[in-house]
Amino acid sequence: MACMNEDGQWIVLMGLLVAVGLFFLALIINQSALVGQTTVEGVLEFPKNDIRDLREVIFDYVDKYGNTGGSAANNVRDDIIAISLDRKNAVVDFTVKDPVDISGQRAYPVEIHYNNGVTVYDETIYHY
Amino acid sequence: MVNDSGQLYTMEGIAAGLVMLLTAYLILSTTSIYTPGDTHIPDMQLEQLGSDVLAMMDTPDSDGGENHLVNLINRSDRDGFNSTFLKYCNARTNGDPDTIHMSASVAYRDGDRIEEHQLVKPDETWTGRESAVRVTRWVQLDQQSTRGDPYGSRAQAVLVEVLLWRA
Amino acid sequence: MLRNDEGLFSIDFLVGFTIFMVALIAVASMVPGLLAGLQSSGIDYDAVAYRTGVILAEDPGWPVDPPWEAYDVNHSGEIERTGLAVSKDAPNILLSTKIEKFFDTSFFDPEDYRSKAIFGDITYSYNITLRSLDGRYNHAVGQETPEGYGYIRRVVKIKEPSVAVINGSFKDRYTISPDDNSTTRTFIVRFDFNRLINLSIDPAYRIDPRTEPVNITITDFEKFLNGTASEATLKSVTFRRGSSSIPFPYDEDDTDYYTLRIDNNPVLYPPEPGVGVSSNISLVLKPAATSLFELGPTSILDVEFNFEDKPPDTNITGIHYYDYNPTNVTRPDLKPAVLEVAIW
Numbered sequence: 001m002a003c004m005n006e007d008g009q010w011i012v013l014m015g016l017l018v019a020v021g022l023f024f025l026a027l028i029i030n031q032s033a034l035v036g037q038t039t040v041e042g043v044l045e046f047p048k049n050d051i052r053d054l055r056e057v058i059f060d061y062v063d064k065y066g067n068t069g070g071s072a073a074n075n076v077r078d079d080i081i082a083i084s085l086d087r088k089n090a091v092v093d094f095t096v097k098d099p100v101d102i103s104g105q106r107a108y109p110v111e112i113h114y115n116n117g118v119t120v121y122d123e124t125i126y127h128y
Numbered sequence: 129m130v131n132d133s134g135q136l137y138t139m140e141g142i143a144a145g146l147v148m149l150l151t152a153y154l155i156l157s158t159t160s161i162y163t164p165g166d167t168h169i170p171d172m173q174l175e176q177l178g179s180d181v182l183a184m185m186d187t188p189d190s191d192g193g194e195n196h197l198v199n200l201i202n203r204s205d206r207d208g209f210n211s212t213f214l215k216y217c218n219a220r221t222n223g224d225p226d227t228i229h230m231s232a233s234v235a236y237r238d239g240d241r242i243e244e245h246q247l248v249k250p251d252e253t254w255t256g257r258e259s260a261v262r263v264t265r266w267v268q269l270d271q272q273s274t275r276g277d278p279y280g281s282r283a284q285a286v287l288v289e290v291l292l293w294r295a
Numbered sequence: 296m297l298r299n300d301e302g303l304f305s306i307d308f309l310v311g312f313t314i315f316m317v318a319l320i321a322v323a324s325m326v327p328g329l330l331a332g333l334q335s336s337g338i339d340y341d342a343v344a345y346r347t348g349v350i351l352a353e354d355p356g357w358p359v360d361p362p363w364e365a366y367d368v369n370h371s372g373e374i375e376r377t378g379l380a381v382s383k384d385a386p387n388i389l390l391s392t393k394i395e396k397f398f399d400t401s402f403f404d405p406e407d408y409r410s411k412a413i414f415g416d417i418t419y420s421y422n423i424t425l426r427s428l429d430g431r432y433n434h435a436v437g438q439e440t441p442e443g444y445g446y447i448r449r450v451v452k453i454k455e456p457s458v459a460v461i462n463g464s465f466k467d468r469y470t471i472s473p474d475d476n477s478t479t480r481t482f483i484v485r486f487d488f489n490r491l492i493n494l495s496i497d498p499a500y501r502i503d504p505r506t507e508p509v510n511i512t513i514t515d516f517e518k519f520l521n522g523t524a525s526e527a528t529l530k531s532v533t534f535r536r537g538s539s540s541i542p543f544p545y546d547e548d549d550t551d552y553y554t555l556r557i558d559n560n561p562v563l564y565p566p567e568p569g570v571g572v573s574s575n576i577s578l579v580l581k582p583a584a585t586s587l588f589e590l591g592p593t594s595i596l597d598v599e600f601n602f603e604d605k606p607p608d609t610n611i612t613g614i615h616y617y618d619y620n621p622t623n624v625t626r627p628d629l630k631p632a633v634l635e636v637a638i639w
Contacts (some may be wrong), residue, residue, distance in 0.1 A: 008134070015142055022320065023149050029324050040168045043345060049179040052386070055185075057266035057285060064268070064269070064283075072271065072283050079237045079285040080266070086242040087235045087287055088264065103592070105494055128494035132305045139312075150323065169341045171448055176345070180352075180450040182386055186451060189628040191500035191619070219633045221424035223434070226448075294449050 050088060051114055051121050054080075058094050062108050062127050067096035090116035102126060170294070171261050174228070178263035178292045181216040188263060201234060201247075201267050201288060202275060210248045213290065229253050229295050234267075236286040237280050245278045248290075253295035260293035334579045335577045340419075340445025344638040348447040351423070353386035355377030361586035362506050364396035367551055368596065371402065377411045377465075381454055384507075385498040388629065390433075390507060391455045392582075394425060398434035408436065419638050427453060427632035444639035451602060452629040454499055456508045459484060459617050459624045463515035469613040470519065480527070480602040483614045484511050485595060500626060502619070504585045504596070509594050509617065511598060514575040516609075524608035526571030529557065532578060533566070534588070535597040541588050552584035576600065 057080060058126035065073035069086040077094075084092040099106045114121040158160035185197040200209045209232060236243055246272040264287055269275070271283040279286065356363045356378030363374045377397050379389040396402065403411075413419055422437035422444075433452060461469070470481065486509070491502050502509070513519075520527060532555060534541040547563040555564045556577040560580045564570065578598070590596055602609050617624055 008138075012138070012141065016145065019142075019145055019149050020570070022323075023153050025321050026153055026320075030155055034257075040172050040342065043172050043342075044168055044175065046155075049175075053179075053264070053266055057268060060268050061285075076268070076283060076285050082237050083242055083285070083287045087289065106496075132308065135305070135308055137441070146319070152322075172345065173341070175449055176348075177450065182388055184450050184452055184631060187499065189386070189630075190451070190626065191496065193628070215428075216631065219428055219450070221426040221433075221633055221635045237495065289359075 013083075030120075045118060047116055047119055050090065050116070051119075052082070054092060054104075054114060055112065055123075056127075058110060058112060059127050061094075062096055062110055067098060067108060088116065090114055100126070158174070171259065174261040174292050174294065175263055177228075178215060178261060178290055179265075181213055182263060182265035182288065182290065183214060183215060197265065197288070198267055198269070199288065202269060202272065204237070204245075204247065206232075207246050217292070227295060228258075228292055230290055230292050232288060232290045234279075234286050234288050236284060238278075238280075239262065249292070257293045257295040260291045260292050262289055264289050332516070333523045340638045341447070341584065343413065343415055344445040344636045347421075347423070347636045347638065348449050348634070350376060350412055351379050351397075351636070352378055352389070352449040352451055353383070354382075354571070355380045355382050359634060360505065362393070362582050364393050365551070365581065365583035365586060367583075368402065371407070374411055377403075382498040386412045387449065387451045388499040389451050389453050389634075392508060393430065394434065394453065398425070398436055400436060404487075413638065422637040423635070425632060427481075427630045428629060431630065432632055440637045441639055446638075447635075447636050451632050451634055452499070453632050454507075454584045454629055455511060455627040457502050457624050457626045458510040458512060459615065461511070461513045461615055465615070466515075466518045467496070469615065470610045471612045476517070477606055478605060479592040480607050480609050480611055482513075482599045482600040482602075482611045484600075484617055485614050486588060486617045487596045488592055488596070496619070498627060502624065502626070503578065505590060506584070507583050508579050509580045509585075510577070510579045511617075512575065512577045513600070513611075516572055516574050516576065519609050520573075520612040521606075521608050521610050522530045524604075525608035527602045527611075528566050528604050529570065529572050530601045530603040531567040531569075533554070533599045535599065536588060537595055538592065543584070545584065551567040552581055554579045554581075560600070572602075572636060586618055 041056045061073070061076055061080070065076070078096075081092055084090045091114070097109040097111075100110045101107075105128050107128045110125055110127050112121070112123045112125070182197065185200075188195045196212060199205075200212065210230070212280060213230055213232070215230070216227050217230070220226055229251055230245075230248065231254075232248040233244050233246045234246065266285055267288055268285050269279060269283060270280065273281045275281050318406055354376060358373065358376040365378060366374055379391075379393045379397060380386060381388045381390045397412075408418065408421060408423075409415075412423075420438055422435070422440050425434040426433045471477075471480070486504055491504070493501070516527075532543075534543055543566050546565045547555070550563065553566075553579075555566065555568065557564055557568060557570060557572055558574050558576075580598070585596075588596065597614075600611075602611065615623065619626075
């Protein structure tokens, strides 16, 4: 047997490396079809109940204190802002303006701001 | 002088290599598709259920009627809170009731500090259980001179935190 | 001749090979799409169940005004979503008339449930159940659940329509004064929308005749009779908006629009019954009719019970306001309930 011709081994070896590299890339592309946020993670991440609850407690505050301020009202407002920051990891702010008359019913304009680091929610609403 | 008479061997080798790689890839990829996110589905179900129960406890049955949640927190009634919450939580439309356990605490502000007062202690199923979920609800307490520790008598807003788990 | 087997490539071979490789990579990258599609239908059962739970518990449905439960068989195609909530500002408070309509399997078939509550391209099987904790509401629709299924459970409260009960305790207020010589007897129940549509009242407790039925029940009618008469003839029930009368072209078969019962008789009566009343009258006016009356937040709707006998057999008169006063109108308590949705 003549001695084996080992020329060109480098090229074939490089070819094999490239093929393995392509194999790896194809697997990544395959998995990327399912990567991304799943529906359940999206549902858990959006603070639907937190925002609804915050709106209701602010409306309760408006029902009790209106926009008159005072020490009791400011205490409650500080409670909401401090506990939101500490326990819910959310920056919350709200202001109540002077009441306006809308078709015979009196409404307070309320501005609500909520930011939990992922979701930002701003709303201006008239609360009757 | 380049002679291209060896190209056929190389092409054949590469084609064979590719066929083998493609086969190996197809086999491996059909078995390794995993679905992230399955782990969080029970968490979502529990969280929605817990939020619903707290919201319904916070809704009086009639206009101007008794608000169960506010009354239970005002009186710091741990047994009442426990039984009412679990009654709503474990009810099913048919078959046996569900087996959800809970513990509750109330966060309130005292000057510059946020304190936590344990309302319902966790029971003996605290270990060896599925993962727990936290749900919260704001409660407004009125000025009430007879309300003692720990909230004090001033009008304030407190946060009720409930941990639920299935055991 | 000695073959030289060196593995050297020529340039045009490289070009051809590159084009071949690019094409192969493009084809190979499309293969995962083929395989992923076959396996995804089982993954999202819980997500679809959650979405259906939200539609049923937190969404009033579409159309809202007139409400979708007022639509009859001929217009059922216009219903886009069958939500059960009272309004979008009162999540988890369900309205009993929407519940009754949703679980009416003679009105909706499985294809309707899929297209109006569940949505999605795949034909899901479903099982939706609702039970109140006191057992009064116990509805189910769909097939038996198999071993594995997507699931969500919601806790809700059920709002029932209000009732105005005019019984013997109102006798002194609604009796004609002795020196009045008129011969017509008209008893009016007034819906003043300025008072009813009060936005400071939570929708869970609000009375809105445009979206929920209203019930007027006159009992102890023998206390309103005149002297020796044993019954008074109810000539007609008419409707007025302010000063103009509203045509009411329905008869006793139009139970989707109203029901009129007299004296515990099982039959239903037309708006001009012309029969004698001895103990009670019960009129239920449904949103399908009220929404056609063109009423706004400042309208006044009068429901008139006209009695005609010569000489008059009853002394009833006056205006009863259907408002939030608990002696005038009884609003039933909200009933806690559990709603479960299973999808597979």
